[in-house]
Structures are given as C-alpha cells and as structure tokens.
Amino acid sequence: QSALTQPASVSGSPGQSITISCTGTSSDVGGYNYVSWYQQHPGKAPKLMIYDVSGRPSGVSNRFSGSKSGNTASLTISGLQPEDEADYYCSSYTSSSTLFGSGTKVTVL
Amino acid sequence: QVRLQESGPGLVKPSETLSLTCAVSGFSISSGYYWGWIRQPPGKGLEWIGNIYHSGNTYYNPSLKSRVTISVDTSKSQFSLKLSSVTAADTAVYFCARRKYYDILTGYYTYFFDYWGQGTLVTVSS
Numbered sequence: 001q002s003a004l005t006q007p008a009s010v011s012g013s014p015g016q017s018i019t020i021s022c023t024g025t026s027s028d029v030g031g032y033n034y035v036s037w038y039q040q041h042p043g044k045a046p047k048l049m050i051y052d053v054s055g056r057p058s059g060v061s062n063r064f065s066g067s068k069s070g071n072t073a074s075l076t077i078s079g080l081q082p083e084d085e086a087d088y089y090c091s092s093y094t095s096s097s098t099l100f101g102s103g104t105k106v107t108v109l
Numbered sequence: 110q111v112r113l114q115e116s117g118p119g120l121v122k123p124s125e126t127l128s129l130t131c132a133v134s135g136f137s138i139s140s141g142y143y144w145g146w147i148r149q150p151p152g153k154g155l156e157w158i159g160n161i162y163h164s165g166n167t168y169y170n171p172s173l174k175s176r177v178t179i180s181v182d183t184s185k186s187q188f189s190l191k192l193s194s195v196t197a198a199d200t201a202v203y204f205c206a207r208r209k210y211y212d213i214l215t216g217y218y219t220y221f222f223d224y225w226g227q228g229t230l231v232t233v234s235s
Contacts, residue, residue, distance in 0.1 A: 003154060034220035034221070036220070036221035045226065045227055045228055046147075046204070047225075048222065051221040051223075052219050052220070057223065089154065093220040097168065097170065098145075098160075100147075100154060100155040100157060103154040
C-alpha cells in the first residue's frame with residue numbers, strides 16, 4: 001500500500017484561499033466517500049477537520065471545506081489565518097484498511 | 110469528554126517487542142466504535158497500524174500484519190498494541206484514536222478518527 005499523494009507544501013497570504021490535493025486510486029479515494037482530513041500542529045496530535053469527503057465536525061471553522069473528483073480529493077481553506085499554519089494529512093478507507101497521505105505543510109506568509 | 114491516553118516504555122531494544130496501552134475515559138469502549146493505532150516516525154507522515162472493535166475483531170496494515178497484535182480489555186476500558194521484532198525503523202510517536210464507522214443519525218456508514226491521544230514516543234535502540 002502506498003501513501004496517498006499530497007503536495008509537500010502550499011503557502012498563501014492571510015485572507016487568501018488555498019487548496020490541498022490528495023491523489024489516490026480507484027481502490028481508495030475514488031472508490032469510497034470515506035476521505036477525511038487532519039490538521040497537525042508541531043508536537044500535537046492530529047485534529048479531524050473534514051470527514052466523509054465534505055462533512056465538517058462540530059467546532060471546525062466553515063473556512064475549511066472538502067470535495068472530491070475522481071481519484072483526487074481536495075481540502076480548501078478560505079480566508080487563511082495565521083493559526084492555519086500546520087501540517088495537513090488526508091486519509092482514505094481502502095478494503096478494510098486505512099491509507100494516509102504524505103502530508104502537506106501549509107505556510108501563512 | 111472522550112479522552113485517550115497512551116502509556117508504555119519509551120525505549121525498546123532491537124528485536125524485542127514494543128508494547129503500548131491506550132486508556133479510554135469519558136466514553137464506553139464497548140459503545141459501537143472501533144479503536145485504532147497510528148504512528149508517525151520523527152519528521153515523517155502518519156501510518157495506520159490497525160483497528161479493533163470491542164468484540165475483538167481486528168484489521169491490520171498489510172505491511173505490518175505479521176508483527177502486530179491489537180487486543181482490547183473492556184473491563185479496564187483499554188486496548189493495547191504489540192509490535193514484535195522491532196528495528197530502528199519502528200521508532201515513532203504512537204497515537205491511539207477512536208474510529209467512527211456508523212452514524213446512527215443518518216443511518217450511513219462512515220470512516221474517520223475523531224478523538225486522538227496525545228501520542229507517545231517510542232525509540233528503538235540498544
């Protein structure tokens with residue numbers, strides 16, 4: 001099993017919107033609507049930001065949104081804020097297993 | 110409030126068995142969720158290790174399956190990880206987490222980790 005493919009880094013200025021991609025195959029991202037996204041600040045545990053492609057947990061800002069097209073899922077952060085600077089990981093279900101993405105470092109310029 | 114707390118040795122010798130426990134509080138470990146282990150080598154990404162249901166049903170990462178055992182003790186509200194024949198490549202922060210698989214409100218299946226422990230660093234070294 002290979003990790004899902006994410007860009008190593010994405011950056012943006014405060015107030016801008018950025019999008020992080022997560023590319024898999026028809027056996028994982030493309031085959032199920034079970035893509036989730038996690039935010040991780042240095043030295044901290046991951047925090048669920050998006051579940052089931054586009055669901056947003058209670059307490060997560062509506063500036064975070066998710067979508068999927070074919071084998072690629074995306075996380076969009078609108079109105080970028082300094083506290084959004086962190087690592088982001090996608091995850092997908094695949095035949096009784098779980099895959100994580102390679103991770104994307106988001107930098108707020 | 111759901112809380113998960115990992116515990117276990119921070120240093121394990123090569124070829125030995127890594128053993129960790131995750132204590133669950135604020136929620137019944139028998140209440141229809143899976144419980145999982147995820148690890149993160151220093152400076153690297155997340156890797157799923159496996160999940161267990163309170164009934165003992167398990168799912169493992171195929172790449173680790175031959176060395177991994179996850180078990181649950183509902184009486185103590187905890188679940189455990191054993192990883193045998195460890196090498197330096199197994200050095201990582203190990204997280205335990207709660208995995209939701211069914212939404213009672215919608216009647217649909219789902220799949221995500223919603224609560225995580227703080228993580229514990231395990232170093233494999235002689």
